[in-house]
Amino acid sequence: MTSSTTTSFDLRAMAALLAQGRQLHALSLLLLAAALLLAALPAVAVATATSGALPLALSLVAGLLQCYYALRVDFDARLFQAASEDEDSARAAQRLDASLLALGLLKPGREGRDWPARWRGARGLMMRQAIALSVQTAAVVWAYGRVWA
Numbered sequence: 001m002t003s004s005t006t007t008s009f010d011l012r013a014m015a016a017l018l019a020q021g022r023q024l025h026a027l028s029l030l031l032l033a034a035a036l037l038l039a040a041l042p043a044v045a046v047a048t049a050t051s052g053a054l055p056l057a058l059s060l061v062a063g064l065l066q067c068y069y070a071l072r073v074d075f076d077a078r079l080f081q082a083a084s085e086d087e088d089s090a091r092a093a094q095r096l097d098a099s100l101l102a103l104g105l106l107k108p109g110r111e112g113r114d115w116p117a118r119w120r121g122a123r124g125l126m127m128r129q130a131i132a133l134s135v136q137t138a139a140v141v142w143a144y145g146r147v148w149a
Contacts, residue, residue: 011084018077025070059139069129
């Protein structure tokens with residue numbers, strides 16, 4: 001599919017898919033709270049210091065990485081939604097590139113990508129967000145298992 005055959009519905013559909021990253025982000029925030037709660041409990045402070053510090057640190061790093069990707073995915077979702085309001089998808093891509101260049105968010109020479117290339121990039125960011133969430137989940141489970149074992 002080229003940008004000349006991309007419809008505003010295609011752009012709205014991609015925006016809707018990327019908007020699902022908000023649920024991943026919400027779950028990540030809950031896991032971050034669980035990790036911080038575990039770290040703050042005085043009863044398990046000694047156990048955490050000796051056996052749970054590594055998984056808690058990994059959870060924190062993965063959670064922060066997930067937050068970064070969540071910001072990027074949400075930004076892309078909003079950009080695709082805004083682009084869908086223009087009936088001419090080629091013109092929408094040009095306007096998007098011009099805006100991103102003006103804001104310093106797109107390196108010169110990267111403009112002109114077709115919509116499928118943009119979608120691959122956005123889905124890649126969402127995949128990285130999901131991977132960071134998976135690592136964070138595993139690390140929290142690992143930390144709770146180490147502390148309560």
